[in-house]
Amino acid sequence: MKRFFMMLLAGAMTLGFAVPAAAQTAMTVEGTAVAQPLYVSESGVTMAPVRETAGLLGYRVVWDKESRSVTISDGTLSLSFAPGADAYTSRGRTRQLGMAPELKEGVLYAPAEIYSLYYPVTLTQNDSGLTLTALSKEGLEQVTGIIEDAAMYNLVLRLEDGTLRVFGKENADVSAAEGLLLGSTVTVYYRTEAPRAAVKIVTQPAG
Incomplete structure (x- = not known):
């Protein structure tokens, strides 16, 4: 039984x-x-x-x-x-x-x-x-950088020229199964009319 x-x-x-x-x-x-x-x-x-x-x-x-x-x-x-x-x-x-x-x-x-x-x-x-x-391509821009900080609502990127960019990520679509890790490279998509609000964050492969 x-x-x-x-x-x-x-x-x-x-x-x-x-x-x-x-x-x-x-x-x-x-x-x-x-x-x-x-x-x-x-x-x-x-x-x-x-x-x-x-x-x-x-x-x-x-x-x-x-x-x-x-x-x-x-x-x-x-x-x-x-x-x-x-x-x-x-x-x-x-x-x-x-x-x-x-x-x-x-x-x-x-x-x-x-x-x-x-x-x-x-x-x-x-x-x-x-x-x-x-995503609609109208007014869609992108930037790639290394994550310096990934707080609850904000993402801080260091760009290739050394400058920092801060994005709000609360409403962004995030393509990162492992999460947003410090030191990893990501591409952030945003709208021209709202340059501080990320609409999509895509992690790039290491290497």
Whole structure:
């Protein structure tokens, strides 16, 4: 009897973990549903078709036959990666995300989070799936620097020329799974009309 209840509990736990993963397999980009099927990897990472997702965001996708790698560009920032390699390179720096891009039936898939990690794009999740939304480019500016302080409401950056910039981060979308760490490099997006209020903060890979 005890063994029966243990098996029943294990089954319930398995079902409990399967439901959230299934709910993540739908995604909307800029108000349009992604037509190609998404899937969730064994490690729980939602994988999205690269060319379709980037295209819906208005980004350019280029496939390099010689290096067998792909580059996504929004006109300002480029991101390169190759199937089978957990290595995502931008601005000469490479980071690992815990999941390599994969080719499935001729379609290249990559973690859906790459867009919010590298670009001015927000990623939200609810019961219906994932939503990617690009920030309006009108009046959108950016600056990159090293974190000198990351208090509860403010972020202090040291720029390349040594000057300090202070941003309010209370309402900013933060793409940093490990949090905002002192000494790390981040890119801050803000509006021209409100230069002290960060709208998105993106951590850059170390190196």
